[in-house]
Amino acid sequence: MYLSRLEQLPDEILLDICTYLRPFDVINSFGRLNNRLELTISQYRRDADLHHLTLNQFQRWSNHLLYYTADSIVNLVVSNWNSPGQIYLFNQLMKNYHSLNQLLPNIKQLRLIDFTNNDIDILSKLDKIEKIFIDADALVPLSYSTHILLDKYLFCSSYYFKEIRLWGVEGGIRLQHDIKISENLYLERLTISVALLDDLILVFRRSPNLRSLNVEITQQPVKDLRQNATVDMLPKHLTFFHFQTTNQSVLSCEDLDKLVSNIPTIELLSLDMDTNDVDYTVGYNWKNMLSCLSNLKHVYFKLRIWLKTDMMPINIDSIIESFQQTNLPICCYIDAKTLHIDTVPYNMIQFDTNMSVTTSPKAKLAKTTNTKLFNQRSRRVQTLIVDGQHDSTSVNDWLSVIDRFPGIEILQLNSVNIRENDDNNMKINDKTFQLPHLGYLHYIRSTSCKVNVPFFMFLANNTIVSPQLKALSMMYGDLIYLCKRLPDCSLVRVKELWLYGGDADGHVILKDIDLLLKTFPCLYHFFFNNQSSRFINRHLEPIIELILRSSPELISFRISCNKSSLKFSSFTDDEACKIWIKQICGLIKHEQIHVTINKKLLSIWK
Numbered sequence: 252m253y254l255s256r257l258e259q260l261p262d263e264i265l266l267d268i269c270t271y272l273r274p275f276d277v278i279n280s281f282g283r284l285n286n287r288l289e290l291t292i293s294q295y296r297r298d299a300d301l302h303h304l305t306l307n308q309f310q311r312w313s314n315h316l317l318y319y320t321a322d323s324i325v326n327l328v329v330s331n332w333n334s335p336g337q338i339y340l341f342n343q344l345m346k347n348y349h350s351l352n353q354l355l356p357n358i359k360q361l362r363l364i365d366f367t368n369n370d371i372d373i374l375s376k377l378d379k380i381e382k383i384f385i386d387a388d389a390l391v392p393l394s395y396s397t398h399i400l401l402d403k404y405l406f407c408s409s410y411y412f413k414e415i416r417l418w419g420v421e422g423g424i425r426l427q428h429d430i431k432i433s434e435n436l437y438l439e440r441l442t443i444s445v446a447l448l449d450d451l452i453l454v455f456r457r458s459p460n461l462r463s464l465n466v467e468i469t470q471q472p473v474k475d476l477r478q479n480a481t482v483d484m485l486p487k488h489l490t491f492f493h494f495q496t497t498n499q500s501v502l503s504c505e506d507l508d509k510l511v512s513n514i515p516t517i518e519l520l521s522l523d524m525d526t527n528d529v530d531y532t533v534g535y536n537w538k539n540m541l542s543c544l545s546n547l548k549h550v551y552f553k554l555r556i557w558l559k560t561d562m563m564p565i566n567i568d569s570i571i572e573s574f575q576q577t578n579l580p581i582c583c584y585i586d587a588k589t590l591h592i593d594t595v596p597y598n599m600i601q602f603d604t605n606m607s608v609t610t611s612p613k614a615k616l617a618k619t620t621n622t623k624l625f626n627q628r629s630r631r632v633q634t635l636i637v638d639g640q641h642d643s644t645s646v647n648d649w650l651s652v653i654d655r656f657p658g659i660e661i662l663q664l665n666s667v668n669i670r671e672n673d674d675n676n677m678k679i680n681d682k683t684f685q686l687p688h689l690g691y692l693h694y695i696r697s698t699s700c701k702v703n704v705p706f707f708m709f710l711a712n713n714t715i716v717s718p719q720l721k722a723l724s725m726m727y728g729d730l731i732y733l734c735k736r737l738p739d740c741s742l743v744r745v746k747e748l749w750l751y752g753g754d755a756d757g758h759v760i761l762k763d764i765d766l767l768l769k770t771f772p773c774l775y776h777f778f779f780n781n782q783s784s785r786f787i788n789r790h791l792e793p794i795i796e797l798i799l800r801s802s803p804e805l806i807s808f809r810i811s812c813n814k815s816s817l818k819f820s821s822f823t824d825d826e827a828c829k830i831w832i833k834q835i836c837g838l839i840k841h842e843q844i845h846v847t848i849n850k851k852l853l854s855i856w857k
Contacts, residue, residue: 265291274300275308278316296323301337302330302364305806306845306856309337313344324355330364331388333747333776333807335854336845338363338370350378360384362416367391369847374404377412384416390780390811391852398425406457407433414440423469426450436460446470448501452480459484463491468501482513489514490546491602495523499557504530504540512543519602520544522552523609531556532565532592534573541579549601550579553608556590565590571618580621586613587642595619597629597656607634608656612648629656638665641698645669646706650679657686662710663693663724669703686710689717693724693749700728700755704736712742722747727779728756731763734770746775753782761790761797768801775806784812784851792821795853799835809854816850828853 265281265288272280277295281288299320301309329341348354351361351373361377362384363370368391377383383405387393393401401424405415415438417424423446438458442465445451451466464486492514496502502510502524511517520541530536531554541547558565567583570592574581582595591611599606608629619625635656637649646669653662692711694702710717723745725733730750748771752759759781768774777798781787787794787810798808810817822828825848832855838844845856 273303274298275304275312275316278320279308279311282316282319293323296320297325298328299324299326300328301334301341302328303333304337306334306843309334309340313340317344321355322357325357326360326362327355327358328362328364330362331367331370332365335365335807335809335856336369336847337856338366338373339847340845342370342372345373345376348376351376352379362386368394368397371397371400374400377404377410380410381412382414383412384414385418386416387419387421389419389421390813392421395425399427402426406435406454411435411437413437416442418442418444418467420444422446423467424450426453428453432456434459439463441465443467444469448472452484455480455486456484459486460488461486462488464489465491465493466495468494468496469498471498471500485510485513487516489516490518491521492517492519493521493523493602497525499525499527502526503528504533504536508536508540511540515544516546517544518546518548520547520550520552521599521602521606522554523607524553525555525557527557527559529556529562532570532573532590534570534575534577534579537574537579538577541577551594551599551602552592553594554592555609556592558585558588558590567618571620574620580619580624582614582617582619582625584611584613584617586611587640589640591617595621595624596627597632598627599631602631605631605633607636607661608632609636609638610652612637612639612642612644612652615648615651629658632656632659634661634663635659636663636665639667641666641668643668643670646703647679649706650684650709653686654679654684658688659686660688661691661693662686662689663695665695666698667694667696667703667706668698669706684716686717688719690719691722691724692717692720694726694729695724695751696726696755697729697732700726700732702729702733704733707733708737711745712740714744720744722749722776724749724751726750726756727752727759727781730767731756734763734766737770738766740770742771743773745771746773748774748777750777750779751782752780752786757786759787759790759794761793764794764797765801768798772802773804774802775804777802777805777807778809779811781810781812783814784817785815787812788815788818791817792819795832796835799832799855805855805857807854807856809852811852811854813851817853 274295277292281292301312329338331338345351345354351358358380360382361380364386365388366385367388401417404410405417407430412435423444425446435458439460440463441458441461443454444467445454447470448468451468511520541550565585567585570583580595581592583592597608635653637652694707711720711723721744727750795810799805819828822831828848829846832846833844836844836857847854
């Protein structure tokens with residue numbers, strides 16, 4: 252039997268092979284071989300996704316593949332996530348061009364991931380881009396000048412974007428209120444995190460033809476609005492409206508009623524809110540509000556109503572009875588500080604989008620207006636956040652809630668308080684409890700840093716439960732506590748580790764870092780953020796050297812602080828520090844490593 256050559260395979264099989272590869276790998280492997288393959292992989296020349304590339308792969312793309320595919324590229328993704336400095340290096344490629352369109356004549360869509368203050372040069376080169384997506388680096392606050400430039404080029408320029416995403420900005424984007432209003436009549440879809448309700452009103456004034464709006468408001472409202480909200484400035488064509496906030500005072504039930512009742516074109520309404528307004532618990536208020544929306548097809552909300560100490564006890568049965576009179580099937584449950592009211596089932600198919608759900612271990616005790624819908628498994632839920640608020644709970648409370656969301660890709664567990672010797676053994680079998688798509692586990696703070704080891708290992712080290720898991724985020728104190736109780740355990744499946752340190756985690760010492768690296772011997776990406784540099788400066792240089800020498804497969808590394816400054820006492824300037832980094836990594840040539848150094852950050856990309 253003769254082995255078939257690659258060219259003899261049908262197009263269908265070749266394309267099936269390509270689905271397992273990144274666009275870079277497809278172009279790099281099959282590009283410029285023959286005319287037939289060129290035609291087969293044409294779609295991959297349209298989509299240039301540089302996400303997760305090594306520095307060597309990025310240089311291969313920029314020096315060779317870019318000019319071969321430049322005329323074909325329609326969608327471009329440039330990312331600092333797991334490749335810190337990539338957007339900056341891409342900007343260096345662009346420095347002799349006045350517009351991105353000069354280099355990529357057919358580009359229509361650009362996405363920038365983990366955008367920082369160092370990446371602003373690209374903002375002035377977005378002419379003829381139809382869709383721009385920017386996700387800010389959540390760990391690097393954007394400066395005031397960067398806020399101004401984002402506002403200038405995205406909303407106050409002659410670039411007529413059809414779709415904009417500006418998300419992840421700490422504290423929300425602050426827009427300019429003291430300049431002449433510039434309308435974008437082409438903008439139809441907007442996803443934005445803004446600072447104040449004022450900024451949302453300004454968005455309405457600037458974008459009169461919005462059809463889809465996904466907005467987050469992050470900050471406490473101010474007494475004096477700079478924008479006078481009137482009915483005539485509200486969007487006249489809006490069909491999809493999603494609103495979210497974690498600030499309890501942003502939007503009262505009465506204000507929401509006034510807002511949506513004056514946008515009668517809404518067909519799909521979605522809310523994800525923290526609030527202190529108990530009027531949201533009254534079914535009649537919802538019935539009255541939604542009756543004004545004659546085009547409404549579906550409403551979905553997740554409400555977290557924060558309870559005041561002087562508030563009368565909440566009667567869940569009366570809330571359920573109140574909503575029985577509406578067409579809104581809900582579930583309702585209460586934990587130490589919060590009353591949760593969610594529509595059911597957890598299904599965003601009609602919205603044609605993925606979503607996140609914030610819930611509590613107490614959801615196990617939820618009451619509902621529709622048992623059948625409540626018991627349906629979730630669909631299109633990408634991220635599940637389970638917040639225990641440090642209430643003492645059993646491991647089975649957590650697992651029973653997580654089990655209802657089998658399709659999630661990201662699981663975040665907050666404020667976990669499960670005793671180390673929990674009397675209740677896990678009653679869920681790993682043969683039936685499965686999270687087949689889970690790639691990222693965020694385990695953010697256990698009470699007294701005491702991680703419940705069986706619970707953690709069930710989720711993080713059980714290949715039947717989570718076969719795709721590759722990334723872990725934890726607090727430093729929690730992780731060291733875990734490593735000390737697993738001295739012979741090696742979590743080789745974890746390739747990305749995101750570590751956070753604060754007051755409760757104590758100082759970072761070399762002995763603990765060594766133990767951590769033995770527990771995670773196969774890291775490709777390691778990020779360590781400290782609330783203050785005082786927790787790490789004492790051993791900063793030995794810690795960096797240990798991490799780099801002990802992790803030869805490391806592609807990216809970042810160590811940062813939010814307060815004060817990182818201090819490299821052995822080096823007089825940044826250049827000397829970069830030479831030291833290259834020596835540790837065994838590299839000589841400048842192009843083999845990209846190092847970024849400032850007062851609060853050291854990042855390395857190999």
